[in-house]
Amino acid sequence: MNLDQLRQEIIDYSKNIGIDKIGFASADVFEGLKERLKRQQELGYQSGFEKGSIEERTEPERLVPEAKSIISVALAYPSRIKDGVKGTKEERRGIFCRASWGTDYHDVLQDKLGKLAAFINEKVPEATTKVMVDTGELSDRAVAERAGIGFSGKNTSIITPEFGSYVYLGELMTNLPFVPDKPLEDGCGSCTKCLDACPTGALVQGGQLNAQRCLAFLTQTKDFMPDEFRPKIGNFIYGFDTCQVVCPYNKHVDFHNHPEFEPDPEVAKPKLKPMLRISNRAFKDTFGHIAGSWRGKKPLQRNALIALAHYKDETAVDEMITVMKNDPRPVIRGTAAWSLGKIGTEDAFAAIKEAVDKETDEQVLAEMDKGLAFQEEFSTT
Structure with missing residues (x-):
């Protein structure tokens, strides 16, 4: 041989x-x-x-x-979506990272x-x-x-x-002993663009990642997202790739070599409000074929609520109130309450106050308190 x-x-x-x-x-x-x-x-x-x-x-x-x-x-x-879609004030959109x-x-x-x-x-x-x-x-x-x-x-x-x-x-x-290729030399040099752009300091130093502070990881967790990271994920509902976007090696790089990887704009940048009420079957049919579905719909719905708060989307308030009152999952109810407070309409605050009396989960109640605390900020601005 x-x-x-x-x-x-x-x-x-x-x-x-x-x-x-x-x-x-x-x-x-x-x-x-x-x-x-x-x-x-x-x-x-x-x-x-x-x-x-x-x-x-x-x-x-x-x-x-x-x-x-x-x-x-x-x-x-x-790295780019052909014929991409754009959100509107009435229909805000989230986004999956490019790797999904x-x-x-x-x-x-x-x-x-x-x-x-x-x-x-x-x-x-x-x-x-x-x-x-x-x-x-x-x-x-x-x-x-x-x-x-x-x-x-x-x-x-x-x-x-x-x-x-x-x-x-x-x-x-x-078990075949092939002649190995030679590794490439490091090409980063003194560039620190990715470290400078990381919004949480997750890139501790060149080549070392603190996953506990990485937004790409945090968007995949199923528990409440820690407070300090919520404002930083923006409209990402799965993953986070700013550290790649800013890399000089990725400038103007956009390969469409594989039809399987071509993004459907409606899937890669989904409307946020429908995400809140999507059924398990519809979630599987719509997102089941992409990598970002592996953790199920719960983390994506939590992130969608945070994204709506990021946009201060008042058109989503009624649906978010319904989620806060009726969703069986504490993480989703609590995140909805926090997001409602962040949006800050009178209806939102009134709904949180009403829901507090019926809520029994301690973590959800804590999120409701955080949501109501935003009312003081609005009253002083």
């Missing part, structure tokens, strides 16, 4: 099935990443979404004992990597292969960095020379 020839055949085949970039890495332990993860853990910077132990995330042989190589792939995604436009990238990458694995097994039946996309133990970014797909930017994204950081990543582990 000529591994160099097979390597080139894999590269050629990857292009045939629509993989934008491919690289090869060794399956050695990710020693530098291990130390960073330990430090993240010590500082309490983890999100809680991480899979596996630090050892499993940095020692490939724990996942595939015979692993010798990891093949990293990247798919470019769009179009069909869920997990499914698309799994399909392409599955084809790549089948191709390898056709050529070498005894080859071992294991595919992972985001939800696996390995760090897609660490693998991509080692495989020369791109360098790790200060915004913690992999930045490719061709596609900026607007790429989805996945990998395939194998």
